[in-house]
Amino acid sequence: MNAQTLMIQGTTSDAGKSMLVTALCRWLSRQGIRVAPFKPQNMALNSVVSSNGGEIGRAQAVQAWAAGLAPHTDMNPVLLKPNTDKNAQIIIHGHAMANMDACGFHNYKTIALNAVLESHARLAAQYERIIVEGAGSPAEINLRTNDIANMGFAEAVDCPVILIADIDRGGVFAHLVGTLALLSESEQARIKGFVINRFRGDMALLQPGLDWLEQYTGKPVLGVLPYFQGLHLEAEDALPQTAGLIAPTQHEYLRIIVPALPRISNHTDFDPLRLHPQVKLQFIGPGETIPPADLIILPGSKSVRADLEWLRQQGWEHVIRRHLRYGGKLIGICGGFQMLGERIHDPDGLEGEAGSTQGMAFFEMSTTLQPDKLLRNVQGTLVYQSATVIGYEIHCGVTTFQKSYPPAIYLAENTDGAMSEDGLIMGSYLHGLFESAEACAALLNWAGLKDNHQSSNYHAICEAVFNRLADSIEQCLDTKQLYQLLNLQGSSA
Structure with a gap:
């Protein structure tokens, strides 16, 4: 043997x-x-x-x-x-x-x-x-x-x-x-x-x-x-059953909500936030009341168009627009970033029935899904506070902008994502945004956590x-x- x-x-x-x-x-x-x-x-x-x-x-x-x-x-x-x-x-x-x-x-x-x-x-x-x-x-x-x-x-x-x-x-x-x-x-x-x-x-x-x-x-x-x-220990696939492993402290904490999309991908992106002592993160499932939050994050998705329709059916688009009117912050990651544009095209039916879906139109951009998937590890600098970020890209969507926006991240050879003109919305293709302690602190500060006195070293925890x-x-x-x-x-x- x-x-x-x-x-x-x-x-x-x-x-x-x-x-x-x-x-x-x-x-x-x-x-x-x-x-x-x-x-x-x-x-x-x-x-x-x-x-x-x-x-x-x-x-x-x-x-x-x-x-x-x-x-x-x-x-x-x-x-x-x-x-x-x-x-x-x-x-x-x-x-x-x-x-x-x-x-x-x-x-x-x-x-x-x-x-x-x-x-x-x-x-x-x-x-x-x-x-x-x-x-x-x-x-x-x-x-x-x-x-x-x-x-x-x-x-x-x-x-x-x-x-x-x-x-x-x-x-x-x-x-x-x-x-x-x-x-x-x-x-x-x-x-x-x-x-x-x-x-x-x-x-x-x-x-x-x-x-x-x-x-x-x-x-x-x-x-x-x-x-x-x-x-x-990072979940292989299933969503965590609890909001977090560290209860928020008695000091100021940030409320973050994430829609539990039917085809959510790489939800481990949010593990550093679940472990942060000043963050209360919740995944909101179907039929659940969407609570007030400081930050809404649209996660990655394996079926972006179908999950976008699910979001609409669950009332998320209305909640997001109201959230932004009151000064709340919004991040879209990978598929969540694609949802922030005007159109998502899937001409070859890579993720379902061929066709196009209207996005939320927060950015003047469109995304076309293509057979060849982009796979790469990257390192860059957040535009906000010039914090170092290390992440990776996994997507078959190619995004084209019809208008110029400030990037979210500077990479070695190009840029990633976009920031809205009012500074309330950030989109990025990078998974692992919060794993770097420096980037995590900067993003939480941008989202409204001013008294960020307790850092969280995710890699040391692992x-x-x-x-x-x-x-x-x-x-x-x-x-x-x-x-x-x-x-x-x-x-x-």
Whole structure:
């Protein structure tokens, strides 16, 4: 069995696969082991531009950072970005190949597997260990044929598997035993142990269940991870369930609202704001009352025209215009920026039915969606306070201005975005606007936070989380058995 590769699979979505892979990557990296993350197939609208100029899921980029690496397309060779409930853009080795419905991609998986195995082989040639994240559950029997995301991959590369389950959901033993029962004999043999996630309570009360599980299945429980209070780990795709992890202080704070678009993309852009001690950020979903705010941010979207129509149906356009009349600030990012123009054209039907949609017309500009997607990492300077900003662009829209506006950001070779003449509206194509502490402080100051006395270093927060997760591996899991699974018996760790 391939001991160089270890795969983490989960009994359900959000069982803790991403978290455990991140933790293992930092744990191994701290011991001087060259380790890389890998996810054969990801479905997510949160993505980044990799070091080699392609597009991968944001979760794999986070895992790469935990391992001390720059993200690379080989870490996530197949990425699916849904346009609708039944259709998705298929990205192979970092670049969009086609739009397919679910049945079309199901048949395409035999071809996609080649891309997956090519990427895995390249990583195996460069790194000592590879920690793989599965997708969803291996027991989704309707998706077993041609599987490349879970056991299909594990069988192809002959690697051991750890199965993780979330006890906070309830029914953890049924999840583990039921998942195991739905696997084939060879797949069951690949499961080398269980990890239980998000436990809170008295371990003495859990221990009889662990003993029963080991006796019933013949497989060890490798450990029980706690429910991490206040832990920030960027979401793979789903919107966060809470407004923020740090409650605003008793001092002045800024109210920010973001519409939870049906096809919202890169909502991790707002994680630095959710973590800021002087910001109260809320995602506003369908049918919810839109509260007063100091700043409204229109986020990125994978289906800009459809999401713009959704905004109108939800009453956002009226709220935004009233918000601006009273001096509130507005930022549009990527697709949200495109919505601020006069027209959005999709002549080839890249994101839905071909056609054009009238924008909000805050800027005299129009955007045309084109097949070739722009992918690049950039660094520049905000026009406001000359703050340094580091971000990335992922968009297939080309925006043309019919009127000259001050740019939002100066880049090395050109400019990005626009500022309205009255200084109330900012548009930008850059994701990651708030990750730089300097840029975040400047933008919050522009939005009205005058007493910005508590800075928030987002990257330092993430580093602390990576180390906290690695510490949990040492404290809560059977590291001796992990060493054996990874063939690290001779490790100096």
